[in-house]
Amino acid sequence: MLTPAEWSIILLSLRVSIVAVLLTLPLAYALAWLIARRRFPGRMLLDAAIHLPLVLPPVVTGWLLLLLLGRGGPIGGWLDRTFGVTLVFHWTGAAVAAAVMALPLMVRAMRLSIEAVDRRLVDAARTLGASPGRAFFTITLPLSAPGIAAGAMLGFARSLGEFGATITFAANIAGQTRTLPLAIYTGLQLPGGEGAVARLAVISIVLSLGALLVSEWLVRRSQGSRAHVL
Amino acid sequence: MSFDLDCTVQPGDRPIRASFSSNARLTALVGPSGAGKTSVLNAIAGTLHPISGRIVAAGEVLFDSAAGVDLPPEARGAGYVFQDARLFPHRRVLANLTYGEKLARRAGWIGRDEVVDLLGIGHLLDRWPATLSGGEVRRVAIARALLCAPRFLLLDEPLSSLDAEKAERLAALIERIRDEISVPILLVSHSAEEVERLAEQVVTLT
Numbered sequence: 001m002l003t004p005a006e007w008s009i010i011l012l013s014l015r016v017s018i019v020a021v022l023l024t025l026p027l028a029y030a031l032a033w034l035i036a037r038r039r040f041p042g043r044m045l046l047d048a049a050i051h052l053p054l055v056l057p058p059v060v061t062g063w064l065l066l067l068l069l070g071r072g073g074p075i076g077g078w079l080d081r082t083f084g085v086t087l088v089f090h091w092t093g094a095a096v097a098a099a100v101m102a103l104p105l106m107v108r109a110m111r112l113s114i115e116a117v118d119r120r121l122v123d124a125a126r127t128l129g130a131s132p133g134r135a136f137f138t139i140t141l142p143l144s145a146p147g148i149a150a151g152a153m154l155g156f157a158r159s160l161g162e163f164g165a166t167i168t169f170a171a172n173i174a175g176q177t178r179t180l181p182l183a184i185y186t187g188l189q190l191p192g193g194e195g196a197v198a199r200l201a202v203i204s205i206v207l208s209l210g211a212l213l214v215s216e217w218l219v220r221r222s223q224g225s226r227a228h229v230l
Numbered sequence: 231m232s233f234d235l236d237c238t239v240q241p242g243d244r245p246i247r248a249s250f251s252s253n254a255r256l257t258a259l260v261g262p263s264g265a266g267k268t269s270v271l272n273a274i275a276g277t278l279h280p281i282s283g284r285i286v287a288a289g290e291v292l293f294d295s296a297a298g299v300d301l302p303p304e305a306r307g308a309g310y311v312f313q314d315a316r317l318f319p320h321r322r323v324l325a326n327l328t329y330g331e332k333l334a335r336r337a338g339w340i341g342r343d344e345v346v347d348l349l350g351i352g353h354l355l356d357r358w359p360a361t362l363s364g365g366e367v368r369r370v371a372i373a374r375a376l377l378c379a380p381r382f383l384l385l386d387e388p389l390s391s392l393d394a395e396k397a398e399r400l401a402a403l404i405e406r407i408r409d410e411i412s413v414p415i416l417l418v419s420h421s422a423e424e425v426e427r428l429a430e431q432v433v434t435l436t
Contacts, residue, residue, distance in 0.1 A: 130333060138329070
């Protein structure tokens with residue numbers, strides 16, 4: 001069975017991933033909506049920038065985070081001076097790294113679901129007296145909800161597996177930033193760590209598979225529900 | 231004046247000029263398919279922006295490019311029955327009906343019970359739109375438009391794809407609205423018989 005240390009690794013991983021997803025959710029939806037529904041100069045550039053963490057080596061993403069959010073960086077220094085908050089070497093830093101890496105996947109899932117909302121329904125809501133804001137909250141948002149949920153599960157699964165950006169930006173500190181992948185990596189470095197590695201690897205597979213299945217189920221359910229519900 | 235239009239819209243490659251004025255209670259807009267009949271309705275409802283011109287409906291200026299007037303759709307007071315109905319799939323029939331009713335900016339000229347009774351949709355209120363037949367969808371869409379307290383009605387092929395009996399009932403209902411309620415109606419139709427029966431004035435779009 002799992003040792004207390006292994007349980008704390010799992011709980012830390014879940015905490016980091018859940019915070020990362022909750023942190024990213026509103027921003028990801030706002031970006032997805034902008035790209036799906038608005039035409040503005042720089043739209044392609046914004047789209048490319050969002051997708052950058054998907055194609056960059058994660059180590060580079062981690063290094064960029066370090067430059068920006070490290071104690072000497074412009075944002076990190078400000079956070080430190082103003083709030084006394086330090087992200088580096090802290091679990092919140094791991095959450096930020098996971099959030100940045102999860103963002104592109106979440107935006108993609110949400111963008112597809114927003115694009116699938118028939119604009120003519122929004123037009124219909126407007127002719128019935130709804131302001132643009134009300135039409136958004138009563139039509140676009142509920143109809144794209146399955147995409148929000150699917151994007152969140154996908155982002156959660158991605159966050160659970162985050163390694164490169166995390167170890168570069170937040171480092172590998174037991175109890176703070178040593179999430180499942182980092183713990184597995186650390187176990188591999190130690191003689192006699194194979195048992196712990198195997199147990200943690202199985203946990204990783206179960207959690208990731210679970211998140212993917214839930215995400216898939218949400219998408220399927222949303223596609224079929226309206227035809228069957230009565 | 232019921233409707234007074236002189237505007238140019240361009241939904242596709244080709245600009246469409248619509249210029250007519252009508253004081254009739256029910257005006258029919260006819261023309262070959264692709265002439266832009268639906269685009270004219272969209273321009274009046276405010277979901278399509280004309281390139282230029284002026285649109286007046288039920289005595290109110292809705293759009294005037296020269297004067298810089300362009301009311302948003304929610305302020306125009308259109309009761310628009312779309313050709314494709316556009317019921318909200320995530321709301322039951324009753325919630326579709328009350329959507330516009332709750333947002334109405336003026337007193338309605340017909341109550342919900344009366345509309346439901348008139349259109350015979352009382353047994354559908356708890357149903358989801360996806361479970362309705364084509365005729366039922368059309369009737370719910372008409373009810374929804376009537377309940378938003380519209381200042382004028384835009385009906386896009388309201389009787390098409392209905393069987394003869396249902397079409398007759400709806401035509402009779404449109405006649406009643408035309409004769410009993412002073413709400414100007416603009417009807418798009420490709421049926422000469424329907425136009426002959428309902429319209430007081432016919433506008434041909436080419």
